[in-house]
Amino acid sequence: MKNKLLDGKTLAKQIRAEISQKCKDLKRQAGIIPGLAVVIVGDDPASHSYVRSKEKACFEVGFYSEVHKLEKSITQQELLQLIKQLNSNPKINGILVQLPLPDHIDENMINENIDPKKDIDGFHPINLGNLFLNRPNFVPCTPKGILRLLKHYEISIEGKNVVVIGRSNIVGKPTAALFLHENATVTLCHSKTEDLEMYTKQADILIVAVGRPNFITKDMIKEGAIIIDAGTTKVNNKLTGDVDFDDVYDKVEKITPVPGGVGPMTIAMLLENTLEAVLKK
Numbered sequence: 001m002k003n004k005l006l007d008g009k010t011l012a013k014q015i016r017a018e019i020s021q022k023c024k025d026l027k028r029q030a031g032i033i034p035g036l037a038v039v040i041v042g043d044d045p046a047s048h049s050y051v052r053s054k055e056k057a058c059f060e061v062g063f064y065s066e067v068h069k070l071e072k073s074i075t076q077q078e079l080l081q082l083i084k085q086l087n088s089n090p091k092i093n094g095i096l097v098q099l100p101l102p103d104h105i106d107e108n109m110i111n112e113n114i115d116p117k118k119d120i121d122g123f124h125p126i127n128l129g130n131l132f133l134n135r136p137n138f139v140p141c142t143p144k145g146i147l148r149l150l151k152h153y154e155i156s157i158e159g160k161n162v163v164v165i166g167r168s169n170i171v172g173k174p175t176a177a178l179f180l181h182e183n184a185t186v187t188l189c190h191s192k193t194e195d196l197e198m199y200t201k202q203a204d205i206l207i208v209a210v211g212r213p214n215f216i217t218k219d220m221i222k223e224g225a226i227i228i229d230a231g232t233t234k235v236n237n238k239l240t241g242d243v244d245f246d247d248v249y250d251k252v253e254k255i256t257p258v259p260g261g262v263g264p265m266t267i268a269m270l271l272e273n274t275l276e277a278v279l280k281k
């Protein structure tokens, strides 16, 4: 039987090996070690588990990394103070503030205060603005990872109907911009979309990032569609995507598994962006 998997895990491993080599070269030729700071607020187990994966990935490619674990009760002012320190710390090339943040902290305010040159998530308004103007500086990691995965499998995008479900600032919106620049016809759907199926059934490439396990079923997709599942919901401590994988499998051309699809690509792009931050400095 034909293998329909878009294997993000294997591609991410390849990319990490390339980054590891580049990191060695940088160290040898210029004495530079790329540094990433990850900030996590509160004690959400899923967030901590992602942050551990990021730490491990940094270690494996030879980056310097520091993780700042902060109490949920921290004030916005204290968090801004830490970001200010990281902005001026020469050992740190990239800063990632793990989202979501507690309700009393304004995410926009935090993103605005990260030095745009260290904003490896690409969430600063300047970087998001430049992405929308098609002169990207840092492309957000999940959208970038999705595009890289499709290109690796030589899936054509130009002129295709790309339907994105979910309009978050970190996945849906930047993904729509990125694919528009690849000359796809992009439709951005969300929780208020009427007759969602009308759109999903037209999708040559369907990208789902809504955080609702098994939300997409066979009856909603086109025969031969490419399905990208960016869902990351923990159900009984198991990572679960937005697509009912077993239900849709027979009908798709290609599909990302969860785990092993978009997630590992996100982390690989995080490392790549951190390396880019070193070169931009």
Ligand SMILES: Nc1nc(=O)c2c([nH]1)NC[C@@H]1CN(c3ccc(C(=O)N[C@@H](CCC(=O)O)C(=O)O)cc3)C=[N+]21
Binding pocket: 049, 050, 053, 096, 097, 098, 099, 100, 121, 141, 142, 232, 239, 258, 259, 260, 261, 262, 263, 264, 266, 267
């Ligand atoms: N500032 C910020 N930047 C982010 O990039 C960011 C964030 N906040 N908040 C949360 C989301 C989620 N996210 C994931 C990254 C990797 C996996 C990942 O590696 N998943 C593995 C498995 C992990 C497991 O099984 O627990 C996989 O899909 O194979 C998942 C989710 C990054 N995010």
Ligand SMILES: [Mg+2]
Binding pocket: 166, 167, 168, 190, 191, 210
């Ligand atoms: Mg939504």
